[in-house]
Amino acid sequence: MRRADIAIIAFVTAVLLGGLGLIAWQSAGAAQSTLLPALERKALGVSRSIASLADEAVGYGIPVDEIVGAEAVLQSALDENREFAFALIEGTDGQLVAVAARSAFADPAARSTDAASSISAPILLGDVEVGRVVIGVPRQVAETLIRDLWIDVLVLLLVAVLIALELTAFAFALSASRRLTGLARRLAAVRAGDFRPHDAVGGTGALAEGIASVDEEVARVRQTHAALTRRAQETGDRESEIALAALDRRHGLTALRSDPPVTLVAVRAPVFLFFFAEEMTRPFLPTFIARQATPVFGLSIELVIALPIVVFMAIVALSQPWLNTLTERVGRGRGMHVGAVLAAFGYIGTAFAETYAGVVGFRALTAVGFAAVFVAAQGFIVDRTEAGLRARGIGIFVSAIMAAMLCGPPIGGILSDRLGDTTAFTICAVMALLAALTAIVALPSDRKGQADTATRSVRLSDFVALLRVPLMAALILGCALPAKMLLIGLCFYLLPLALASQFEPAAIGRVLMLYGLAMLVVVPLISRLSDGAGRRVPFVIAGGLLSATAVGHLWIWPEPWGAALTVLQIGVGQGLSTTPQSALVGEIGRRLAPHLSEGGIYGVFRLVERLGTALGPLFVAAVWTMYSQTAAVWSTALLVALGSAIFGLLWWWPNTRTVAERGAN
Amino acid sequence: MRALSLSLLAVLLPLLAAALLLAAYLNYASVRTTYLSLVSDRLDASARRVAADAQTALSLGLPLAGQSALIRAAEREVAADAVVGRVDVVGQDGIILFSSAPSAVGEPTQAFTLLGFVEAPVVSPFGTLDGVVTASADGAFVAATLHDVFWRLASGAMAVVLICGTIIALSVIFVVRVLVGRLTRTQTTARGARLPQDAVTMVEAVDAAHRTIEEKLALRTSTLEGAADAKG
Numbered sequence: 001m002r003r004a005d006i007a008i009i010a011f012v013t014a015v016l017l018g019g020l021g022l023i024a025w026q027s028a029g030a031a032q033s034t035l036l037p038a039l040e041r042k043a044l045g046v047s048r049s050i051a052s053l054a055d056e057a058v059g060y061g062i063p064v065d066e067i068v069g070a071e072a073v074l075q076s077a078l079d080e081n082r083e084f085a086f087a088l089i090e091g092t093d094g095q096l097v098a099v100a101a102r103s104a105f106a107d108p109a110a111r112s113t114d115a116a117s118s119i120s121a122p123i124l125l126g127d128v129e130v131g132r133v134v135i136g137v138p139r140q141v142a143e144t145l146i147r148d149l150w151i152d153v154l155v156l157l158l159v160a161v162l163i164a165l166e167l168t169a170f171a172f173a174l175s176a177s178r179r180l181t182g183l184a185r186r187l188a189a190v191r192a193g194d195f196r197p198h199d200a201v202g203g204t205g206a207l208a209e210g211i212a213s214v215d216e217e218v219a220r221v222r223q224t225h226a227a228l229t230r231r232a233q234e235t236g237d238r239e240s241e242i243a244l245a246a247l248d249r250r251h252g253l254t255a256l257r258s259d260p261p262v263t264l265v266a267v268r269a270p271v272f273l274f275f276f277a278e279e280m281t282r283p284f285l286p287t288f289i290a291r292q293a294t295p296v297f298g299l300s301i302e303l304v305i306a307l308p309i310v311v312f313m314a315i316v317a318l319s320q321p322w323l324n325t326l327t328e329r330v331g332r333g334r335g336m337h338v339g340a341v342l343a344a345f346g347y348i349g350t351a352f353a354e355t356y357a358g359v360v361g362f363r364a365l366t367a368v369g370f371a372a373v374f375v376a377a378q379g380f381i382v383d384r385t386e387a388g389l390r391a392r393g394i395g396i397f398v399s400a401i402m403a404a405m406l407c408g409p410p411i412g413g414i415l416s417d418r419l420g421d422t423t424a425f426t427i428c429a430v431m432a433l434l435a436a437l438t439a440i441v442a443l444p445s446d447r448k449g450q451a452d453t454a455t456r457s458v459r460l461s462d463f464v465a466l467l468r469v470p471l472m473a474a475l476i477l478g479c480a481l482p483a484k485m486l487l488i489g490l491c492f493y494l495l496p497l498a499l500a501s502q503f504e505p506a507a508i509g510r511v512l513m514l515y516g517l518a519m520l521v522v523v524p525l526i527s528r529l530s531d532g533a534g535r536r537v538p539f540v541i542a543g544g545l546l547s548a549t550a551v552g553h554l555w556i557w558p559e560p561w562g563a564a565l566t567v568l569q570i571g572v573g574q575g576l577s578t579t580p581q582s583a584l585v586g587e588i589g590r591r592l593a594p595h596l597s598e599g600g601i602y603g604v605f606r607l608v609e610r611l612g613t614a615l616g617p618l619f620v621a622a623v624w625t626m627y628s629q630t631a632a633v634w635s636t637a638l639l640v641a642l643g644s645a646i647f648g649l650l651w652w653w654p655n656t657r658t659v660a661e662r663g664a665n
Numbered sequence: 666m667r668a669l670s671l672s673l674l675a676v677l678l679p680l681l682a683a684a685l686l687l688a689a690y691l692n693y694a695s696v697r698t699t700y701l702s703l704v705s706d707r708l709d710a711s712a713r714r715v716a717a718d719a720q721t722a723l724s725l726g727l728p729l730a731g732q733s734a735l736i737r738a739a740e741r742e743v744a745a746d747a748v749v750g751r752v753d754v755v756g757q758d759g760i761i762l763f764s765s766a767p768s769a770v771g772e773p774t775q776a777f778t779l780l781g782f783v784e785a786p787v788v789s790p791f792g793t794l795d796g797v798v799t800a801s802a803d804g805a806f807v808a809a810t811l812h813d814v815f816w817r818l819a820s821g822a823m824a825v826v827l828i829c830g831t832i833i834a835l836s837v838i839f840v841v842r843v844l845v846g847r848l849t850r851t852q853t854t855a856r857g858a859r860l861p862q863d864a865v866t867m868v869e870a871v872d873a874a875h876r877t878i879e880e881k882l883a884l885r886t887s888t889l890e891g892a893a894d895a896k897g
Contacts, residue, residue, distance in 0.1 A: 007840050008673065008677075008836075008837060008840055011833070011836045011837075011840070012677060012681065012833060015681070015829045015832050015833055015836075016681065016684060016685070016829070018829065019681070019684075019685045019688075019825050019826070019828075019829040020684075020685065020688050022821075022825045022828075023685060023688050023689050023692060023818075023821065023822055023825055024688075024692065026817075026818065026821040026822075026825070027689070027692035027693070027696065027818055027821075030696065030814050030817045030818055030821075031692075031695075031696045031699075031814075034696060034700055034810060034813075034814050035696065035699055035700060035703065038700055038703040038704070038707075038748075039703055041703075041707060041746060041748065042703050042706050042707050042710070045706075045707050045710035045711065045746065046710060048710075048714075049710055049713070049714060052714065052717075081706070152691055153688055153691065156684055156687060156688055156691070157684070159684075160680060160681075160683075160684035163680055164677060164680055167676035167677065167680060168673065168676070168677070170676060171669065171672040171673045171675075171676050171677075172669070177668065177669040177672060180669055180844070180845065180848065183848050183849075183861070184844070184848055186864075187848060187861055187863040187864055190863070190864040190867050190868065191863050191864065191866075191867055192867075193867055193871075195871065206845075206849045207845070207848070207849065210848060210849050210851070210861050213851075213858070213859060213860050213861065214860065214861060214864055216858075217854075217858060217860055217864065217868055221868060221871050221872065221875070224872075224875050225875065228875060228878055228879060228882065231882050231886075232878070232882060235882060235885055235886055235889065237881070237882055237885050239881070240878050240881055240882050240885075243874075243877075243878050243881075244878060247871070247874055247875075247878075251871055253871075414687075414691065418690065418691060418694045
């Protein structure tokens with residue numbers, strides 16, 4: 001089955017590569033036949049202009065080979081027209097008078113090859129030709145043009161392959177494919193010697209018969225094993241008991257399966273598509289708001305631009321507790337459909353908003369839809385997994401978001417660049433609607449009262465109780481909060497705005513995708529590495545310090561490399577700290593705030609984290625207004641570094657560590 | 666099997682089409698931008714040449730409004746380059762003084778086409794701005810060129826989408842068929858049960874291990890029974 005997935009994806013990748021190659025080849029041909037004549041006409045125009053200057057000089061009686069400053073004029077023509085290979089003036093006998101050439105055409109032999117076509121205009125004294133101005137046009141102009149697009153096309157290929165991965169998994173998770181998936185899973189398990197039973201899959205046909213025969217055979221083998229174990233115990237045959245136990249360990253003959261149900265995978269595609277829509281807005285949203293921004297409430301322009309982002313994040317943070325209850329009541333699937341449709345309206349409204357207030361209002365509507373989808377999708381997983389499997393279930397959800405964070409910004413940037421912000425927002429709306437459609441098609445209908453997962457909302461008393469514990473306060477307020485402030489304030493607010501003055505949204509999108517890339521690579525790696533309790537704290541502190549120092553790149557490297565390295569390092573830093581930080585919250589909370597439920601502790605933690613996403617742009621904009629952009633960047637980074645340092649100090653403070661470690665172990 | 670193939674094709678084919686068409690559009694947009702930039706450069710060169718003629722005459726003391734020879738200069742530029750649709754010499758008040766299109770004289774200046782419009786200042790020897798020379802692209806010519814490129818790329822891209830789509834469709838159907846065939850291929854086990862082939866080896870291996878233990882247990886049971894009989 002896995003091999004079938006891989007075969008399909010490999011095939012799609014190969015066909016896409018071939019298709020993109022064909023399109024590039026065909027475009028090069030079309031570009032060549034359109035641009036080369038146009039460029040030759042332009043060269044003729046420029047050569048005529050230079051020739052008319054020379055005409056004047058010759059008219060004053062200056063011989064062609066004695067015109068002063070001819071090379072400077074030719075060089076200036078070359079500087080103004082980066083497509084030209086060379087420009088020269090020659091006598092009627094072909095003798096070179098002056099020349100300016102690109103390095104590839106500095107050698108006279110190179111100028112006489114087929115690499116460039118020569119366009120000339122005569123220098124006239126009356127009606128007599130006394131010399132020529134010649135301009136060389138490289139013949140590979142179209143190839144150069146198409147080559148300039150290769151980054152965009154590569155990004156497109158990468159994103160298409162990642163989407164294909166998601167959608168193939170989605171197709172295999174549909175109810176139509178469940179029997180095939182079910183049989184494939186069973187056979188893969190048995191082939192690997194795993195005889196734990198699977199959840200029943202009904203139906204008729206060859207696949208259903210195959211499933212039934214495997215299930216019956218597994219059940220028979222397990223029964224035989226149980227009977228033999230009983231006999232061995234009854235007869236007191238120790239040697240057989242040991243052999244049976246070894247067989248059990250190898251084949252799971254008495255164990256039960258604890259995989260997340262297949263239906264959980266169905267939530268990936270809607271989540272991916274929906275988050276993809278929102279992530280697409282990252283590279284161009286701040287500049288889009290900036291264009292619509294008008295003075296409000298006496299706020300500075302920086303705060304006015306930040307406001308819609310702050311409002312969005314605040315709504316997402318604050319509406320989640322009651323949306324959780326609401327989506328539980330109306331059904332998680334329905335919550336996702338409604339949320340995605342609301343967000344689609346929000347994107348369309350933002351696209352066509354003519355006033356700043358309209359932008360803020362429609363972004364707020366998008367935020368409500370976003371929060372509803374987020375909460376409903378998370379609730380869908382929580383409802384269908386037992387406590388022991390919840391982390392793996394949530395992993396499916398988180399990895400879909402990270403894949404969207406990788407794919408969304410570069411595509412959003414390209415769309416904004418080539419089609420404009422309005423079209424890009426409209427495409428975001430289409431993606432949100434597609435997410436709703438895939439949720440309708442793929443998610444099983446909501447079953448009322450299916451699981452007792454009702455979680456009470458976070459109370460103020462939980463906050464107070466938790467933040468009274470210094471170590472917990474340092475972890476939540478010192479590490480989690482500033483980390484999100486840095487991410488949203490710097491990466492998704494300040495950097496797109498700052499880069500927009502020099503670069504197009506496509507380039508900004510490529511910079512922002514590095515965060516998703518780093519997270520996608522680092523998070524799974526660190527989840528395994530940091531599992532040892534003792535290693536979590538160093539990872540949290542190292543992650544914080546790495547994120548904080550990332551901003552230094554902005555002053556070391558020229559843009560966009562400085563911004564790219566900053567975003568990448570923040571991604572690596574947050575990838576290092578995210579999972580261990582989350583695990584530490586539970587561990588420290590259990591020991592140092594035992595009177596609070598785990599749900600309450602995580603509720604406070606998540607809420608503070610999300611408030612950080614709202615506070616980030618607000619803080620950055622406020623410092624930017626009061627002092628400078630530099631002060632805004634460094635003060636946010638300083639918050640992150642100080643928070644991590646304080647948490648580290650408190651952790652390694654002898655008494656605290658002993659108490660907390662006892663809890664962690 | 667058919668349902669799975671259709672589901673896979675329903676998600677993969679639109680994705681393939683979207684990726685290829687977007688790539689084709691990126692290429693077209695790039696060619697279009699470059700072409701319009703070349704058009705703009707050519708218009709700029711034409712406008713500057715006429716402006717240079719006007720400035721030469723100004724330096725000889727001939728006011729801009731009196732330089733009727735500029736009509737010929739403007740007509741020459743339009744005749745010399747098919748992309749140049751119109752060249753106007755505009756006074757300080759924004760009224761067209763001379764033009765390659767005679768009917769435009771006396772009218773206020775405006776962009777002739779959105780596909781290309783440039784201005785070159787006419788500066789007197791004393792540094793004052795006496796007027797501008799505007800050059801507009803021949804909108805129909807430029808649009809026809811771009812239209813031609815668009816359809817060439819669009820038809821090519823559609824062909825590529827069709828070819829790639831067919832390849833993907835055939836390969837998905839093939840992969841699913843092979844997968845289903847492999848999964849449903851059955852074999853009879855030593856015990857006589859029909860089981861998917863992939864499961865047989867491991868089931869028989871565990872059965873064999875169980876049989877070995879069972880034989881050992883049977884032997885031990887018979888030994889114990891024998892011992893009990895002997896005691897009895």
